[in-house]
Amino acid sequence: MSVLVTGGAGYIGSHMVLELIGAGEDVVVLDNLSTGFRSAVPDTATFVEGNVGDSALVGRILKEHDIDAILHFAGSIVVPDSITDPLGYYGNNTCNSRSLLACAVDAGVPHFIFSSTAAVYGEPERSPITEEAPPRPISPYGSSKLMTETMLADTARAYPLRYVALRYFNVAGADPAGRTGQSTPRATHLIKVASEAAVGSRPGIDIFGTDYQTPDGTCIRDYIHVTDLVRAHLDALRYLRAGGESTVLNCGYGNGFSVFEVVDAVKRVSGVDFPVRTVERRPGDPPDLVAGAGRIRDVLGWEPQLNDLDTIVGHALAWERHLKGGRGTA
Ligand SMILES: NC(=O)c1ccc[n+]([C@@H]2O[C@H](COP(=O)([O-])OP(=O)(O)OC[C@H]3O[C@@H](n4cnc5c(N)ncnc54)[C@H](O)[C@@H]3O)[C@@H](O)[C@H]2O)c1
Numbered sequence: 001m002s003v004l005v006t007g008g009a010g011y012i013g014s015h016m017v018l019e020l021i022g023a024g025e026d027v028v029v030l031d032n033l034s035t036g037f038r039s040a041v042p043d044t045a046t047f048v049e050g051n052v053g054d055s056a057l058v059g060r061i062l063k064e065h066d067i068d069a070i071l072h073f074a075g076s077i078v079v080p081d082s083i084t085d086p087l088g089y090y091g092n093n094t095c096n097s098r099s100l101l102a103c104a105v106d107a108g109v110p111h112f113i114f115s116s117t118a119a120v121y122g123e124p125e126r127s128p129i130t131e132e133a134p135p136r137p138i139s140p141y142g143s144s145k146l147m148t149e150t151m152l153a154d155t156a157r158a159y160p161l162r163y164v165a166l167r168y169f170n171v172a173g174a175d176p177a178g179r180t181g182q183s184t185p186r187a188t189h190l191i192k193v194a195s196e197a198a199v200g201s202r203p204g205i206d207i208f209g210t211d212y213q214t215p216d217g218t219c220i221r222d223y224i225h226v227t228d229l230v231r232a233h234l235d236a237l238r239y240l241r242a243g244g245e246s247t248v249l250n251c252g253y254g255n256g257f258s259v260f261e262v263v264d265a266v267k268r269v270s271g272v273d274f275p276v277r278t279v280e281r282r283p284g285d286p287p288d289l290v291a292g293a294g295r296i297r298d299v300l301g302w303e304p305q306l307n308d309l310d311t312i313v314g315h316a317l318a319w320e321r322h323l324k325g326g327r328g329t330a
């Protein structure tokens, strides 16, 4: 038996592949390399270059490799791009997920783990946000992911497939052993961007909005270490294999940090005082997104091990220095 990791050449997927191999799993990666890197996939995994929406290819993989679980990371992830190209986002995130799910049902794959997002909540009324909060996405990206959650729920009612949808909050950091990290060119995520500034890969950073209704006026987010996140997937895989019911779980720590606090942490940990400009708000940024983080611990027994902002930042910086030195997957 093997597991299929779609998007396994990407930032989070490449960490997942290492974690699965470390746990003794046979791993097949399917990735079209649109934003991922072939070099991010270790030789110990089988790599197939192709599209998740290619049913003939996916059907062949599921059969040939006797896949018992699909971990579906492949997707398009930039919120502002989803506003200018909604059909592209519904195509890649929703239509291709539907096609993958149909292949899973045809092949009788029993377990499915889906990369969802806190963006399904939109601008929630309460913080921390529990899974009971009504999903009201404010971007096509969030809607495209919520539609896939809906398809999963309906599919699991109709067929013998069980799933865990994990709603990630803000994923950051890199493999503590330095084997992989985020190599995405033109990245937009705060910790990645600030780390680039700290190592001199960009001149400085902009802070988008200082007039939010938060203690220091900047947005608050719940940053989760990518290694803790992929370990939650491993816990979800064990849970499904042990017969666990389909469920939707937040993936965050339940601790919020403002943009100013994150920038201070990057400056402190790196020892570099890079230039920072304060500019207008970025459209579509909710002021405060912090996970209600209890359910995932109760259901999966997940225990975060890297729940510390300076640790996350330290690992992000180490990966950025690695890329700067020309040894990264980019
Ligand atoms: N990074 C975050 O903070 C965050 C937060 C919430 C949810 N997510 C979700 O996690 C998943 C992984 O995100 P990431 O940050 O690693 O992004 P990423 O862009 O690094 O990885 C996505 C991977 O999927 C591949 N891919 C895209 N479309 C494909 C297709 N049609 N067929 C085959 N491969 C395809 C890309 O080449 C890439 O390797 C995404 O589904 C994303 O929506 C990420």
Ligand SMILES: O=c1ccn([C@@H]2O[C@H](COP(=O)(O)OP(=O)(O)O[C@H]3O[C@H](CO)[C@H](O)[C@H](O)[C@H]3O)[C@@H](O)[C@H]2O)c(=O)[nH]1
Binding pocket: 077, 078, 079, 117, 118, 119, 168, 169, 170, 171, 188, 189, 190, 191, 193, 205, 206, 207, 208, 209, 219, 220, 221, 259, 282, 285, 289
């Ligand atoms: O250069 C930057 C980059 C970001 N920010 C601010 O930092 C905060 C975090 O922004 P990110 O771009 O790092 O992350 P987002 O919260 O916008 O979104 C991320 O987390 C979401 C869930 O919380 C979704 O999953 C989404 O896919 C993922 O990109 C926001 O207030 C943003 O305005 C800046 O001030 N300057």
